[in-house]
Amino acid sequence: MxxxxxxxxxxxxxxxxxxxxFFNIDLPQKFGxxxxxxxxxxxxxxxxxxxxxxxxxxxxxxxxxxxxxxxxxxxxxxxxxxxxxxxKLQLDPHFLFNNLSTLTSLIEENQVTAVQYVTNLSAVYRYVLSNRNKNMIVLKTELDFIKEYLFLYQIRYGASIVIDIADNVGHLNKFIAPLTLQLLIENAIKHNSFSTAMPLLITISFEDQWIIVQNNKSPKFTKEPGEGIGLAHIYHSYKLLGDMLPVVHDLETTFEVRIPLLNN
Incomplete structure (x- = not known):
C-alpha cells in the first residue's frame, strides 16, 4: 500500500x-x-x-x-x-514382529524352510534400504521383490492366500514407484478376512500401460487403524512423479487399483 x-x-x-x-511555453496565438x-x-x-x-x-x-x-x-x-x-522406508511395524513369530515356529518345525524364510525376509529389507533414494524402480525388480515378500505371507497363511501374477515380458522394462505393489498387497491382507475355505485371491495383471492389482472383498467387521493411508501414499507418489495417477475401482465384490507404468 x-x-x-x-x-x-x-x-x-x-x-x-x-x-x-507545456501551458507556460510561449506558443503562437493559435495554440492559445x-x-x-x-x-x-x-x-x-x-x-x-x-x-x-x-x-x-x-x-x-x-x-x-x-x-x-x-x-x-x-x-x-x-x-x-x-x-x-x-x-520408501515404511513397512508395517507389525510386519517384522509377525515374521519373527513365524520364524520362531519354523525353526522348531522345519529348519530348511526357516532358512528360506530368513533369506527372503532379509531380501525384503535389503530392497527397501537399497531403493530408499529412488523415485522409480524397474518393474521387473519390483516384481522380484514382491515374490520374496509374498513368500513370507504364504508360509504364514498357507492356502488362505492365493496370488496370481501374470507373465508379461513386454512390460518388464517399464518403471513403477517403489513399494507400490507391496502397499496394495498389504492393504488387501490387512482389510479382508480370509481362510482356507474362503481364500483371499490377489491377481496382478497388465493392460496397455497399466499394472492392475485386484482382490476379492471380504471386509473385516472392525476396521484396521490407518485405513486409506497406503492408497494416499501411492497417490502422492505418482502426483510427485507428474505422470498419470492411479485409478481405484472399489466394487461390491472386488477391489481394483490400476497403477500407470512409467517411462524412465
Whole structure:
C-alpha cells in the first residue's frame, strides 16, 4: 500500500508538472488556451496518473502472486517428496514382529524352510534400504521383490492366500514407484478376512500401460487403524512423479487399483 501511494503521488507530480510547463511555453496565438483548459488538462493528467499507477501496481501484484504460486508449488513438491521418502522406508511395524513369530515356529518345525524364510525376509529389507533414494524402480525388480515378500505371507497363511501374477515380458522394462505393489498387497491382507475355505485371491495383471492389482472383498467387521493411508501414499507418489495417477475401482465384490507404468 505505501508503494502504491508513493507511485500515485509521483505520477501526479510528474504529469502535473509537464502539463503546467507545456501551458507556460510561449506558443503562437493559435495554440492559445484559457484557465479552464488548464484545469481540465490537469484533471485529465490526474486521471491518467491513477490509471497508469493502477496498471503498474496490478502488474507488480500479478508478478508477486505468480512468485507465491511457484513457491507454494515448490513447498508442496518438497512435502510430497518427504512423504515419498517416508513411504520408501515404511513397512508395517507389525510386519517384522509377525515374521519373527513365524520364524520362531519354523525353526522348531522345519529348519530348511526357516532358512528360506530368513533369506527372503532379509531380501525384503535389503530392497527397501537399497531403493530408499529412488523415485522409480524397474518393474521387473519390483516384481522380484514382491515374490520374496509374498513368500513370507504364504508360509504364514498357507492356502488362505492365493496370488496370481501374470507373465508379461513386454512390460518388464517399464518403471513403477517403489513399494507400490507391496502397499496394495498389504492393504488387501490387512482389510479382508480370509481362510482356507474362503481364500483371499490377489491377481496382478497388465493392460496397455497399466499394472492392475485386484482382490476379492471380504471386509473385516472392525476396521484396521490407518485405513486409506497406503492408497494416499501411492497417490502422492505418482502426483510427485507428474505422470498419470492411479485409478481405484472399489466394487461390491472386488477391489481394483490400476497403477500407470512409467517411462524412465
Amino acid at each position: 505505501p508503494r502504491f501511494i508513493f507511485q500515485l503521488l509521483l505520477h501526479i507530480l510528474i504529469v502535473s508538472t509537464l502539463v503546467v510547463l 488556451y484559457d484557465d479552464l483548459l488548464l484545469r481540465r488538462a490537469i484533471i485529465i493528467g490526474f486521471i491518467f496518473s491513477i490509471l497508469i499507477t493502477t496498471g503498474l501496481t496490478a502488474e507488480q501484484l500479478l508478478i508477486k502472486w505468480n512468485e507465491s504460486k511457484l513457491e507454494a508449488s515448490e513447498n508442496k513438491k518438497q512435502a510430497l517428496q518427504s512423504e515419498l521418502n517416508a513411504l
